Amino acid sequence: MSHVSMTVNGKQMSGDAEGRTLLSQFLRETLGLTGTHVGCDTSQCGACVVHVDGVAVKSCTMLAMEADGADISTIEGQAAEDGTLNALQQAFQDHHGLQCGFCTPGMIMSAADLLKNNPTPTEAEVRHHLEGNICRCTGYHNIVKAIMAASGQDVSSIAAE
Amino acid sequence: MPKDHGIGASPKRREDVRFLSGTGNYTDDINVNGQAYVHFLRSDVAHGRIKTINTDAASAMPGVLKIFTGADFEGVGGIPCGWQVTDRHGEPMQEPAHPVLAQGKVRYVGDQIAAVVAETVEQARDAAEAIEVDLEELPAVVDMKAALADGATKVHDDLTSNLCYDWGFVEENKPAVDAAFEAAAHVTTLELRNNRLVANPMEPRVAIGDFNRGTGDSTLYTTSQNPHVIRLLMGAFVLGIPEHKLRVVAPDVGGGFGTKIFHYAEEAFCTFAAKALNRAVKWTSTRSEAFISDAHGRDHVTKIELALDADNNFTAIRTDTHANMGAYLSTFAPSVPTWLHGTLMAGNYKTPLIYVNVKAVFTNTVPVDAYRGAGRPEATYQLERVIDKAARELGVDPIALRRQNFITEFPYATPVAVEYDTGDYHGTMDALEKIADFSGFEARRKDSEARGKLRGLGVNCYIEACGIAPSNLVGQLGARAGLYESATVRVNATGGLVVMTGSHSHGQGHETSFPQVIAEMIGIDESMVEIEHGDTDKAPMGMGTYGSRSLAVGGSAMVRATEKIIAKTKKIAAHLLEAAEADIELKDGTFSVAGTDKSVAWGDVTLAAYVPHNYPLEDIEPGLEETAFYDPANFTYPSGAYACEVEVDPETGKVTIEAFSAADDFGNVVNPMIVDGQVHGGIGQGIGQALLENAAYDENGQLLSASYMDYAMPRASDVPYYNVDHSSQTPCTHNPLGVKGCGEAGAIGSPPAVVNAVVDALQSGGHKVDHVDMPVSPSRVWAAMNA
Numbered sequence: 023m024s025h026v027s028m029t030v031n032g033k034q035m036s037g038d039a040e041g042r043t044l045l046s047q048f049l050r051e052t053l054g055l056t057g058t059h060v061g062c063d064t065s066q067c068g069a070c071v072v073h074v075d076g077v078a079v080k081s082c083t084m085l086a087m088e089a090d091g092a093d094i095s096t097i098e099g100q101a102a103e104d105g106t107l108n109a110l111q112q113a114f115q116d117h118h119g120l121q122c123g124f125c126t127p128g129m130i131m132s133a134a135d136l137l138k139n140n141p142t143p144t145e146a147e148v149r150h151h152l153e154g155n156i157c158r159c160t161g162y163h164n165i166v167k168a169i170m171a172a173s174g175q176d177v178s179s180i181a182a183e
Numbered sequence: 184m185p186k187d188h189g190i191g192a193s194p195k196r197r198e199d200v201r202f203l204s205g206t207g208n209y210t211d212d213i214n215v216n217g218q219a220y221v222h223f224l225r226s227d228v229a230h231g232r233i234k235t236i237n238t239d240a241a242s243a244m245p246g247v248l249k250i251f252t253g254a255d256f257e258g259v260g261g262i263p264c265g266w267q268v269t270d271r272h273g274e275p276m277q278e279p280a281h282p283v284l285a286q287g288k289v290r291y292v293g294d295q296i297a298a299v300v301a302e303t304v305e306q307a308r309d310a311a312e313a314i315e316v317d318l319e320e321l322p323a324v325v326d327m328k329a330a331l332a333d334g335a336t337k338v339h340d341d342l343t344s345n346l347c348y349d350w351g352f353v354e355e356n357k358p359a360v361d362a363a364f365e366a367a368a369h370v371t372t373l374e375l376r377n378n379r380l381v382a383n384p385m386e387p388r389v390a391i392g393d394f395n396r397g398t399g400d401s402t403l404y405t406t407s408q409n410p411h412v413i414r415l416l417m418g419a420f421v422l423g424i425p426e427h428k429l430r431v432v433a434p435d436v437g438g439g440f441g442t443k444i445f446h447y448a449e450e451a452f453c454t455f456a457a458k459a460l461n462r463a464v465k466w467t468s469t470r471s472e473a474f475i476s477d478a479h480g481r482d483h484v485t486k487i488e489l490a491l492d493a494d495n496n497f498t499a500i501r502t503d504t505h506a507n508m509g510a511y512l513s514t515f516a517p518s519v520p521t522w523l524h525g526t527l528m529a530g531n532y533k534t535p536l537i538y539v540n541v542k543a544v545f546t547n548t549v550p551v552d553a554y555r556g557a558g559r560p561e562a563t564y565q566l567e568r569v570i571d572k573a574a575r576e577l578g579v580d581p582i583a584l585r586r587q588n589f590i591t592e593f594p595y596a597t598p599v600a601v602e603y604d605t606g607d608y609h610g611t612m613d614a615l616e617k618i619a620d621f622s623g624f625e626a627r628r629k630d631s632e633a634r635g636k637l638r639g640l641g642v643n644c645y646i647e648a649c650g651i652a653p654s655n656l657v658g659q660l661g662a663r664a665g666l667y668e669s670a671t672v673r674v675n676a677t678g679g680l681v682v683m684t685g686s687h688s689h690g691q692g693h694e695t696s697f698p699q700v701i702a703e704m705i706g707i708d709e710s711m712v713e714i715e716h717g718d719t720d721k722a723p724m725g726m727g728t729y730g731s732r733s734l735a736v737g738g739s740a741m742v743r744a745t746e747k748i749i750a751k752t753k754k755i756a757a758h759l760l761e762a763a764e765a766d767i768e769l770k771d772g773t774f775s776v777a778g779t780d781k782s783v784a785w786g787d788v789t790l791a792a793y794v795p796h797n798y799p800l801e802d803i804e805p806g807l808e809e810t811a812f813y814d815p816a817n818f819t820y821p822s823g824a825y826a827c828e829v830e831v832d833p834e835t836g837k838v839t840i841e842a843f844s845a846a847d848d849f850g851n852v853v854n855p856m857i858v859d860g861q862v863h864g865g866i867g868q869g870i871g872q873a874l875l876e877n878a879a880y881d882e883n884g885q886l887l888s889a890s891y892m893d894y895a896m897p898r899a900s901d902v903p904y905y906n907v908d909h910s911s912q913t914p915c916t917h918n919p920l921g922v923k924g925c926g927e928a929g930a931i932g933s934p935p936a937v938v939n940a941v942v943d944a945l946q947s948g949g950h951k952v953d954h955v956d957m958p959v960s961p962s963r964v965w966a967a968m969n970a
């Protein structure tokens with residue numbers, strides 16, 4: 023066991039981790055931040071995406087110890103202090119971009135990363151960017167639409183909500 | 184103008200706020216004080232006899248509390264099967280024992296040999312590796328037809344063979360069906376496989392058992408679509424715990440798609456071990472475990488024949504299906520290839536004679552049970568593929584051939600025991616033709632060809648039976664449960680309502696759509712209504728969510744309970760207004776006396792019910808809470824017409840979906856946004872089945888596609904935007920909302936459209952290909968083109 027400290031959503035947090043403890047596990051079990059989800063054990067599903075020092079990372083691919091001293095941002099830190107959803111979260115609600123909600127934290131964190139680097143992506147770029155995020159519920163239609171809308175593009179011509 | 188309130192409106196989903204901000208409450212987010220963790224040691228061979236299990240070294244490892252094996256479960260019940268099928272000869276199906284932990288034999292890769300409970304999950308996992316199992320490996324039974332051959336190795340030694348049942352439907356019709364084939368002008372025959380799938384809800388299964396010695400109460404937190412069903416099956420048949428001592432909680436559940444209906448051994452184990460150890464015991468499945476322990480879906484091998492007369496009218500259908508049950512009978516497994524499949528073989532067509540034969544087979548593979556659509560996708564796929572093939576053989580337009588044979592008069596009694604109450608198949612096809620731009624197809628094909636690609640258009644129809652189901656009917660068909668639904672409507676003193684429903688939401692958005700119905704009935708704002716579900720201590724006995732039944736059955740129960748509330752509030756209002764009850768009207772949340780300006784608000788009446796100072800106590804009780812159980816009179820029959828356009832790269836065989844259109848008739852629609860989303864998701868899964876997904880076993884019973892590296896889940900770039908429409912609406916005639924259910928339609932209707940389109944594309948390129956099995960992978964398409 024060793025002691026690991028990190029800044030999570032702007033707050034200093036720390037806890038003990040084994041050498042094999044994954045960042046996803048550390049966030050969920052040690053820090054109690056259960057918004058980050060674990061949907062696979064082969065780093066394929068993207069439910070666990072968080073930002074580490076400003077970069078989107080699948081938190082199941084990183085050891086907690088490797089994140090010692092890092093600046094982490096998770097789904098819990100996306101809304102404003104008073105709970106108001108940010109523009110991307112709001113677009114997901116407006117366009118029904120989630121159903122069961124399990125893939126959603128990873129989708130939001132991954133999409134936020136896309137929009138940071140590519141503020142007005144094409145549909146194809148959005149779909150390509152989501153290659154590492156699996157959703158079983160939505161058929162992706164409304165997720166792609168929500169991300170396009172969050173980027174300020176007109177989605178009114180896209181069929182149905 | 185779209186409505187902004189009540190039935191037909193699309194308010195934003197209230198559950199989204201917690202899911203979008205990371206504050207959902209999924210089962211794995213729950214931790215019970217002092218919980219221990221279990222790791223299951225699973226068989227890595229498909230079939231073997233357990234000679235000895237030595238747990239001595241493992242038991243001594245750090246943190247280990249106890250290691251359980253099959254011996255600990257002698258005298259404990261097995262996992263029950265909830266449906267009994269009777270075969271062609273009147274005999275009951277063969278039903279093997281299904282122990283919680285393997286006893287004597289392991290029967291599939293993933294079967295639980297032992298369970299290690301330890302202080303941490305890592306300790307449990309480490310100790311499991313130290314268990315020594317002496318196993319005599321036996322030949323694995325994998326292929327269904329080989330499993331039925333004389334002298335085949337038996338999966339269950341105490342059964343007479345690997346045949347679970349040989350079902351004929353309708354058996355008495357067989358001679359007439361055979362005669363119709365003799366007399367046919369044309370017969371089209373097709374052999375196909377409905378590929379085996381893994382449901383893969385993104386949330387893996389989780390179970391936490393807890394026991395309170397002080398009260399003797401057990402609690403199970405589990406990722407279930409139907410917590411009451413789990414309470415009944417596990418309590419009554421496995422562990423012998425009466426309902427009042429057992430609480431089952433299924434909180435936020437991250438998708439189900441059928442595979443979270445069933446009662447699983449891990450749930451029984453955690454509940455049992457919690458009592459044995461006096462510690463809460465938690466199990467969280469890894470995805471790798473999910474692939475080899477969640478019930479799989481589909482896996483039918485079918486030969487279908489369609490007989491037509493000289494005018495191209497369908498005269499008879501005959502099918503021969505082998506359906507894989509896997510190694511044990513999962514909860515509803517026997518019903519899927521029979522009553523959820525055979526009864527749908529008429530499809531949208533007035534074929535007068537139908538005979539369906541299904542042989543259900545035990546193999547050394549993971550149990551197979553319902554997956555989104557359950558039996559209906561299998562029926563639709565074979566029927567819509569054989570019709571397409573017939574159209575090509577006869578040189579007629581596939582849409583015209585379908586239209587010619589559509590059922591047009593309702594109610595319509597099919598030759599396969601169900602009666603469609605309502606539908607308009609020309610209407611949905613008309614709607615499809617509008618949204619899919621068929622007239623522009625030739626130009627699009629030319630454009631594809633100019634780029635060296637082949638383009639195909641595939642169309643099909645579907646019908647499904649959902650809103651499952653009338654209890655007396657399913658009882659006759661072998662169900663060991665009723666299929667009603669329940670709701671308790673509790674009105675609080677200040678007028679807000681809480682609905683406790685037996686339906687369960689795992690993505691469907693009931694917390695948003697159910698209040699829309701009540702808001703419409705009473706004329707109040709939806710924000711005054713809260714939905715509680717997923718906890719057997721709160722909601723009355725319910726049957727849960729599957730078979731697109733929540734609104735049709737659960738919503739109907741809620742309507743009935745609300746009607747009782749309204750009737751009672753009208754009595755109270757009549758008293759307060761000193762008027763006759765018959766003259767009281769409720770509109771926009773206000774009770775008024777017809778023809779006068781006297782009125783009293785909803786909140787004043789509800790307050791009077793709890794502060795009954797001026798109240799007709801001699802006639803009615805105080806309080807405002809009503810329960811209703813609703814048992815439907817029939818199934819509901821949603822239907823639709825789907826179209827898919829594909830491009831095939833003749834160099835590689837790669838298929839891309841260029842466009843997908845779906846026109847559905849769901850009857851009345853409460854929340855169009857949610858309905859569209861359900862269809863999108865179903866289409867995504869259907870495209871996954873058609874193009875990508877396959878649970879493949881090798882001849883030794885090893886699952887080859889056992890992770891997301893090998894099992895191809897559809898990704899965002901595999902699918903296009905979908906064009907969906909539900910403007911064609913023929914309301915269900917027998918439930919109070921006129922709703923039919925929309926959860927499975929997309930998964931039922933889409934696979935044949937994709938494969939029909941691929942065949943169309945290949946034929947347009949001069950390839951004499953009349954079928955490619957799903958998934959239509961590049962290698963299969965390329966092989967078909969170059970055969």
Ligand code: FES
Binds near residue numbers: 060061071081082
């Ligand atoms: S849990 Fe990290 S990618 Fe699946």
Ligand code: FES
Binds near residue numbers: 120121123124156385
């Ligand atoms: S919303 Fe359920 S997995 Fe994406």
